[in-house]
Structures are given as structure tokens and as C-alpha cells.
Amino acid sequence: MTDLIAMGQAAQAAARTLAQLTTKQKNAALQQMASALEAATPALLAANAEDMANAAQLPTKFTDRLRLSAARIADMAAGLRAVAALPDPTATADRGWRNEAGLFIVQQRVPLGVVGMIYEARPNVTVDAAGLTLKSGNAVILRGGKEARASNVALAAVLREALAAAGLPQDAVQLIADPSRALANQMMRLTDYIDVLIPRGGAGLIQTVVRTATVPVIETGAGNCHVYVDQAADLQMAIDIVVNAKVQRPSVCNAAEKLLIHQAVAAAYLPALAAALTAHGVALRGDEAARAIVPSMAAATSADWDTEYNDLVMAVKLVASEAAAIAHINAHNTKHSETIVTGDYAAGEQFLTAVDAACVYVNASTRFTDGQAFGFGAEIGISTQKLHARGPMGLSALTTIKYQIRGNGQVRQ
Amino acid sequence: MTDLIAMGQAAQAAARTLAQLTTKQKNAALQQMASALEAATPALLAANAEDMANAAQLPTKFTDRLRLSAARIADMAAGLRAVAALPDPTATADRGWRNEAGLFIVQQRVPLGVVGMIYEARPNVTVDAAGLTLKSGNAVILRGGKEARASNVALAAVLREALAAAGLPQDAVQLIADPSRALANQMMRLTDYIDVLIPRGGAGLIQTVVRTATVPVIETGAGNCHVYVDQAADLQMAIDIVVNAKVQRPSVCNAAEKLLIHQAVAAAYLPALAAALTAHGVALRGDEAARAIVPSMAAATSADWDTEYNDLVMAVKLVASEAAAIAHINAHNTKHSETIVTGDYAAGEQFLTAVDAACVYVNASTRFTDGQAFGFGAEIGISTQKLHARGPMGLSALTTIKYQIRGNGQVRQ
Structure with missing residues (x-):
């Protein structure tokens, strides 16, 4: 039985480790994940064949997105390497200044913490989301469409092994393998452990998440x-x-x-x-x-x-x-x-x-x-809301700020 | 009967006008509001006396915050003038660049649109919130504590008259005078018209808003x-x-x-x-x-x-x-x-x-x-969430971005 609270706790613990890694460590893990995917191609194709067999009655438009091939696996690996090549969004401070009392205040970019991704039966999103969240120092809990279950389970296992091989916490990437609706709903309300939910998919999925979630949501996608x-x-x-x-x-x-x-x-x-x-x-x-x-x-x-x-x-x-x-x-x-x-x-x-x-x-x-097209390198999605992020979201949309304040004994008058 | 949909529509229409005002026009309105409050001191004290009489049985800690005096009204007016003196957070672009196709992309600061404020029986918040939202180009819908009802109605009337005298839409500032819980709950779910809810008050109020709202909330205040x-x-x-x-x-x-x-x-x-x-x-x-x-x-x-x-x-x-x-x-x-x-x-x-x-x-x-203390001039509150704003929030927390893109016929290859 999936214990979401335990998953949330593990994600939070992993996130605390990730937040303190160097860019070099994160990039090495991304490279390791890319190589591991390529090496696991036969196993990944076998898992995907299982999903494809179960989806035989579904429309071509749907199965086109579900299907993996050696070329698509190579594309996923290339995507992870491209993310490794991008600047680390947490390796920067927005600004720093000294206040009237002489405190040096730095507005530092930091990871959000734990990101929840809810998406449809597109196995590439599993890899894409794992790469983007890792690069930005976040742990991720993935909940993909049930039709891609076997593919996602196989992908997540490969990514987690690669994380461990790179000396990073495996729980930086966790997958909810049980496709039940009840569990998805519980995930959307896991405010103690998940800092933000990003739904990716059609308007129906996104509206369900917006209506159900108490975890803050970044709404993406609808375009008229x-x-x-x-x-x-x-x-x-x-x-x-x-x-x-x-x-x-x-x-x-x-x-x-x-x-x-x-x-x-x-x-x-x-x-x-x-x-x-x-x-x-x-x-x-x-x-x-x-x-x-x-x-x-x-x-x-x-x-x-x-x-x-x-x-x-x-x-x-x-x-x-x-x-x-x-x-x-x-x-x-x-x-x-x-x-x-x-x-x-x-x-x-x-x-x-x-x-x-x-x-x-x-x-x-x-x-x-x-x-x-905007030159952001990667894209998490396109936000159509006004809070936190608007328009095409690069890696910085997966960060927040922290004020780090250095003093020498200042007290408030 | 309060028609929240109509209020939302009026706020949205006002917000569209506000978003196009010059800083000079907004500052002139803030000055007009400050003078109008001072001029209306006797009427405001009379309305407050009504609230104070109804609150006679409540603890001193509570009535201290509810009470108005000529000095407190002068402080509110001074607060509005201080906001007028601050930089306009929408009068700036974060950055601009030309993309590969030659499009000039400007990341412009713009108002959020319509802000909903839910707060306790503190009449000063009515004026404070009206000033901060106006300066940042937002319309506001105010829902204050029921014990301050007469004071808030009187304050909002003075502020709306001053807006009209300054040539601005009165509906930039609207007050929900009916203190019913049902109406407050409806407000928290008015996603078609309110862009963000900011609760100000004790932990109980804030948790109620977080649990009830479907409008995005900026959580403020709790400190351990x-x-x-x-x-x-x-x-x-x-x-x-x-x-x-x-x-x-x-x-x-x-x-x-x-x-x-x-x-x-x-x-x-x-x-x-x-x-x-x-x-x-x-x-x-x-x-x-x-x-x-x-x-x-x-x-x-x-x-x-x-x-x-x-x-x-x-x-x-x-x-x-x-x-x-x-x-x-x-x-x-x-x-x-x-x-x-x-x-x-x-x-x-x-x-x-x-x-x-x-x-x-x-x-x-x-x-x-x-x-x-951070040097932001004004403070909307202190965010303890990670999305959109974190820590002390200055006027820029009431803004979002819009990408304004100038081309000369570019199409996507």
C-alpha cells in the first residue's frame, strides 16, 4: 500500500540534501541518469510494450504519446544532458544590500523544496520532470497517467538507481505507482510535504487539480x-x-x-x-x-x-x-x-x-x-496564472527566495 | 443584497482603467484620499463610536485596535502620503532582450488586477490596503471584521468619493459591508474576478482562508x-x-x-x-x-x-x-x-x-x-509561503509580469 505521508517525508529529507549540493554534483547526477536510461533501453522498451498492449484499443493520438522507442529514449537522455548544460537557477542571488542598521541582506534563490507533478500517459514527462526538478535542487513526487504505469515504474527505477550511483538521495525522485484516484486526491492535499503542484496535460486534468488541490498549484496550458x-x-x-x-x-x-x-x-x-x-x-x-x-x-x-x-x-x-x-x-x-x-x-x-x-x-x-523560443533553455510549462510565474517558465520558476541576513549583534530599536 | 458577481465585475473594470494610469495620477488620488480622510474626521469618529458602543463588552486588546481618534485618522492620512512618495512598482521592466528570431521581449511589471483583503476589526487596514493596492494599480475588494462595520463603511465612502474627485473609478475600492460568513466564503471562491486573496489577522483567520479559498492566497503572519x-x-x-x-x-x-x-x-x-x-x-x-x-x-x-x-x-x-x-x-x-x-x-x-x-x-x-526594516517602505504583510512572495512583501508583491513582445512579422519555423 502506498504511504503518501512516508513518501512526503522522504521527499522532504531528500530536498534538504539537494538544496545543499553543488551545481557540479547535480550535473554529474543528470549525466549519470542520461547514461543509465540509454543503458536500460531494452528493459524500458519491454515495460513500454506492456503498456502499449493494454492500450491497444485507445486512439492513435493517445498511443503515439505513450510509445517509447530507442530514438525516444535517446531523446530523453539528450534532454537530461541539455538540462545539465543550463545555468543552475539556485546558484545566484537576486540582490544584496545593507539596511539602515547595517545588516547585510542577501535575496538568495533557493529551491522550492518538494514539487508534485501530475500528468497524463506520457512517459517522457517522467524523465523531463525529474531532470528539471533535480537541476533546480527540488525533490519530486511524480504521478503519471495510469496507462503509462509500467513505463513510468521502469523509468523511475532507472533514474533512482542512477541517483544512488551518483551519491544522491534516491528519494529525490519518487513515483506513485498506484494509479488510484483517491491517492491522487490525497497527493493534491499533502500541504505538509509538497510545496507546489504542477499539472501537465489537457484542460480537464488541470481544472481537476485546480479544484481539488490545497497545495499551491501552478496552472499551465489552456490557450484560446x-x-x-x-x-x-x-x-x-x-x-x-x-x-x-x-x-x-x-x-x-x-x-x-x-x-x-x-x-x-x-x-x-x-x-x-x-x-x-x-x-x-x-x-x-x-x-x-x-x-x-x-x-x-x-x-x-x-x-x-x-x-x-x-x-x-x-x-x-x-x-x-x-x-x-x-x-x-x-x-x-x-x-x-x-x-x-x-x-x-x-x-x-x-x-x-x-x-x-x-x-x-x-x-x-x-x-x-x-x-x-524565449531563450530560457528548458521549459516547465506555460503559466496562465498571475501569481509566482507567468508565461513560459524556465528553471527559475522552480525556485523561491530566502533572505540570508548577516549581522554583528544588531537588535531592533 | 450584496451582489458579489457585480462587485467583481466592477472591480475588474476599474482594474483595467487603473492599469493604464500614470504614476502621477495615482499619487494625486492618494493625496486626495489623505486630505479627504482628515476633512471627514468628525464623521469617521461618529461612525467609530457606533462600533465602539457595540463592542463595549469585548476585551481592551480588541477595542484598542478598533478605536479611531483624530490622531489615528491623521496617521492613516500620513500613511497614504507615504505610499504616494514610494516608487511605483509597475513603472519598471525587469529586463528586456532580443531572441534569436529578432523579437524584442520586455518583461514588464504589471498590476495583479483585483486583490481581495480579508481582515479583522482594524479600521486602519481598510485605508492601508486601499492605498497599497491603488499605488500598485490594483482594484481591491475589502472584507473587514464585522465589529468595525460602521467605521469601514464610513472610511470606504470617504475613499471612494476622493477617488471620484481625482477622476479615478470609485470601484477601485469596494467594501463588502454585509458581514455574513456565507458572503465571505463566496468571496474566497470568486476565481473569475479576484486574482489574489490576502488575509491579515490571527492564525485562525488565515487558516480559514487557506482552507476555504480557491482564489490563490498569499499566506502571511504565523511566526514560531x-x-x-x-x-x-x-x-x-x-x-x-x-x-x-x-x-x-x-x-x-x-x-x-x-x-x-x-x-x-x-x-x-x-x-x-x-x-x-x-x-x-x-x-x-x-x-x-x-x-x-x-x-x-x-x-x-x-x-x-x-x-x-x-x-x-x-x-x-x-x-x-x-x-x-x-x-x-x-x-x-x-x-x-x-x-x-x-x-x-x-x-x-x-x-x-x-x-x-x-x-x-x-x-x-x-x-x-x-x-x-528591510527598506521596502511599505509592507503588505510577511509571507510564510514559498510561491510568489516570501518574507516581507513590499509593493512589488502586488504585481506580476507581462511579456510585451515587439516584432516585425516574425513567424515560427
Whole structure:
């Protein structure tokens, strides 16, 4: 029987050791984990074959993510080595100053402690999360999707052996192998032992965690992103951006789902925009004004404005002004990524200021909202909440601060 | 009947206006609010007299905090003017850089949006919270203790009139005048409209909010702080720090509650430490080893190690090593403030690294954990959580970031 309290205590003890390791020690362990995964390829493939056999009836989209191959295992190992090459987010102080009493106050970056990850049946997340949390000095408790149970158990065993071989506490990485819902719910309320929960997966999973958890959650992922084509937009740039934002990878959260277009240029621009999207296989749904210009579009319903399709579908709406576009976006977006296409300076600046989202763009595709594209090296996820972290989260999102204060006998007057 | 949804919508609309104001406009409104409070002194005293009459049966400690006077109203006004003089936390960008694709990415500080404050019967918090949230560009929904209802209604009316006179949206400051528990619970779950909840008050209030809220909470306040007197401590410095940390203001969260002392110096130091504390009226409770040295102490029970007294009481424990002191602290502290008194370099550095708390000191009193003492100007509270903000919170704790990204047609490859 899984004893979550014991796991929490072990994670906390491991976290205290991890917080005091040097960067060199953590990097050596990451390298060891990478090599161990490669060496264990046959065993990992055998465990995964078991999961794949059980998942035979599930859709290809699902089993594609569940399947391991030698190449995918090599990718996981490469990912761990890439994390080893990144700067250590806890090896830095934000600032230091002397206060009036002469105390030297240093705002030091430190690990959060114990991270809980809840995710779907994607074995790569097991390795990814273990690497990112270790690099940032955190212990992790993993709870992956039940369909990936055998794969995750095998992966976690390899990672834990590698940790031990590197002289680190094995309990830096723990997996809840029992896939019961009750245990997942208990994990979400383990406030004495888990410092933060990061759900990774679809909107349903994330909403369940947000509603159930008492442990603080970093909400990630949902994206109902808009492209607004202003009246001062360059048509070709608008086409390039809308097409890229919609079709380059429609399944992800930074893909655009909605096209807003200023009514003054709609008659001139919309036919060309619609033709370009349709040529890429996008099914368009328009409001009444859009359909008056491009009658071949299906009719959008009010539900469309709040729907994340994650597919080659886009809804189109005409707006009377930039202000109307901004109001629509603020009413319907998921605070993820929004872009305006415009040649008008004031319109661009107003959009940057007034739109409420993690990432607001002028004249660029929303697809750039990503830790790699931002230059962060690794990405834990994309936060759509406002507290702690917002937008693409690099390793520093897995840290907090500690004030370290050096005195020579100061007392408060 | 109070319609919280309508209040939330009004707050959100106000927040969108506030986010675009200049610092000058916000400061002018703060000055107007300060003057309006002073001008309304008679009306405010009359409303407070009503609350005081209803609270006649309550303890002095309680009514002391509830009472307004002309001097206290002048203090509130001075507080608003002091906030006006502070830097605007949203008038700054953390950093900006160009990514590989040539996008210019600015990490801009922006207001959180709508802040919910839940607090006890202290009318000064109404004014304080309104000032801090306005300065940082946030709208606020206030829910104060029911015993201060008339005072809070009068204060909020004055503040809202001043906002309108300054040309700002009145709904930047809203008060839930109905003191029902059901309404407070609804407020704690108003995730569509409130971005963060900040409870201010005793441990009971804060725990209720943490347990009930689905809106993200910034937990503040609980302090079970330790002074560890190392074997290499200077005795006089140890006495000065322990006495200051315990008695200078025993009711507050950064006061020390526990004294740990290395067994190697206990026989030499404890009698003098105990005498100094006793001379300041502190009631001591010791473990067995401490009582063997100072038999006049009462016996500590296991509950003592986890108790925040907020009073002239201190529990004393002997430890066999610095490691034992650190282990005890990490097991029993509230992650607030901890200090070591030592002349040993390595012992001090180890304490700074290994103790898990927002503020960790060497050779200084825990009483310095405070926004003013840290030089932050204002203080929203002291966070004992790890996410978003930790330790004394200045105005920047009421902000988040937004990535503003300027391109010239970039699309993702």
C-alpha cells in the first residue's frame, strides 16, 4: 500500500540534501541518469510494450504519446544532458544590500523544496520532470497517467538507481505507482510535504487539480489565443502571421484559435486571409459580418468564442475598432498569448498595454510563446496564472527566495 | 443584497482603467484620499463610536485596535502620503532582450488586477490596503471584521468619493459591508474576478482562508521563531539578541518564541540568559536538560515546540550540536525568521544554508523581519509561503509580469 505521508517525508529529507549540493554534483547526477536510461533501453522498451498492449484499443493520438522507442529514449537522455548544460537557477542571488542598521541582506534563490507533478500517459514527462526538478535542487513526487504505469515504474527505477550511483538521495525522485484516484486526491492535499503542484496535460486534468488541490498549484496550458488584424495591418504580414499561428502546430496551447479583423479592412483582407487558411486545411467559422464577406464559412456560435479547438479550426469575427477587439479578447481569452498585426504605432502600444495576457505581441506569431523560443533553455510549462510565474517558465520558476541576513549583534530599536 | 458577481465585475473594470494610469495620477488620488480622510474626521469618529458602543463588552486588546481618534485618522492620512512618495512598482521592466528570431521581449511589471483583503476589526487596514493596492494599480475588494462595520463603511465612502474627485473609478475600492460568513466564503471562491486573496489577522483567520479559498492566497503572519545560541556565541551578544527578539514587542510574528542552546555552553550561559529574560518579565519553560541548570523554569511540554505564544513566554531547549538545532528548527518552525548567535564562521554559513525559512539571520534579532526594516517602505504583510512572495512583501508583491513582445512579422519555423 502506498504511504503518501512516508513518501512526503522522504521527499522532504531528500530536498534538504539537494538544496545543499553543488551545481557540479547535480550535473554529474543528470549525466549519470542520461547514461543509465540509454543503458536500460531494452528493459524500458519491454515495460513500454506492456503498456502499449493494454492500450491497444485507445486512439492513435493517445498511443503515439505513450510509445517509447530507442530514438525516444535517446531523446530523453539528450534532454537530461541539455538540462545539465543550463545555468543552475539556485546558484545566484537576486540582490544584496545593507539596511539602515547595517545588516547585510542577501535575496538568495533557493529551491522550492518538494514539487508534485501530475500528468497524463506520457512517459517522457517522467524523465523531463525529474531532470528539471533535480537541476533546480527540488525533490519530486511524480504521478503519471495510469496507462503509462509500467513505463513510468521502469523509468523511475532507472533514474533512482542512477541517483544512488551518483551519491544522491534516491528519494529525490519518487513515483506513485498506484494509479488510484483517491491517492491522487490525497497527493493534491499533502500541504505538509509538497510545496507546489504542477499539472501537465489537457484542460480537464488541470481544472481537476485546480479544484481539488490545497497545495499551491501552478496552472499551465489552456490557450484560446487571438490574432487581431488591425485596419493599419499589412495584408501579407497578416496572412503570414495568421497562417503560422493557426497551422504550424495546431494541437498546442500557443496556436491561434480566433481571428479578429477590423471591419474597415475586412472586405479587402478577409477573402485573402480565408483563402490562405482554407488552403492549409483550416475549417473557418464566421460571425454574421464575416460570413457576409466569405459566405462559404460555417456560422460561429457564441460557444466558439470561448473554445480552444487544438485543431485546424478557426473562428472569425469582425470588430468595429481596436478597443472592441481588446474588449473581446479580455472577455474571452485564457490570458495566454495574443497578437495584433498593425503598422500603426499607437495601436500596437495600446494593444501591449491593454490586453491582459501573459504574452502580448505586435506583428509576430503567438507560436513564439515557449521557453525555447524565449531563450530560457528548458521549459516547465506555460503559466496562465498571475501569481509566482507567468508565461513560459524556465528553471527559475522552480525556485523561491530566502533572505540570508548577516549581522554583528544588531537588535531592533 | 450584496451582489458579489457585480462587485467583481466592477472591480475588474476599474482594474483595467487603473492599469493604464500614470504614476502621477495615482499619487494625486492618494493625496486626495489623505486630505479627504482628515476633512471627514468628525464623521469617521461618529461612525467609530457606533462600533465602539457595540463592542463595549469585548476585551481592551480588541477595542484598542478598533478605536479611531483624530490622531489615528491623521496617521492613516500620513500613511497614504507615504505610499504616494514610494516608487511605483509597475513603472519598471525587469529586463528586456532580443531572441534569436529578432523579437524584442520586455518583461514588464504589471498590476495583479483585483486583490481581495480579508481582515479583522482594524479600521486602519481598510485605508492601508486601499492605498497599497491603488499605488500598485490594483482594484481591491475589502472584507473587514464585522465589529468595525460602521467605521469601514464610513472610511470606504470617504475613499471612494476622493477617488471620484481625482477622476479615478470609485470601484477601485469596494467594501463588502454585509458581514455574513456565507458572503465571505463566496468571496474566497470568486476565481473569475479576484486574482489574489490576502488575509491579515490571527492564525485562525488565515487558516480559514487557506482552507476555504480557491482564489490563490498569499499566506502571511504565523511566526514560531527561534534563537539558537551556538557554542561559539558571545554571551553578551546572545543576551542582547534573545532579549530583543523576545521582549521588544512580544505580540508580533517576528518575535522569538524559542531559545535553543548548545549543551557545551548551557551551564555557563543559560543562567545569565534566563536571568536577563526573567528580569524582563518572561516566563520560561525548559526541557529537562535546561531545568537541570535553571530549576526555576516550568517544564515545557511537547506542544510548546509548535506554539506561537505572542506573549512574554519562551521555551528553552538544549541541543547537542548545530545540526540538532537546525533539525529541530526545520521540524517545528513556521518558515518565518530564525537566528543563530555564533562567532564561528562555518556555523553561521551552515545555518544560513540549511535552515528553511523566509529570513535566516546570523548575529541579529529576528525582529528585523519587516518591510520597513528591510527598506521596502511599505509592507503588505510577511509571507510564510514559498510561491510568489516570501518574507516581507513590499509593493512589488502586488504585481506580476507581462511579456510585451515587439516584432516585425516574425513567424515560427
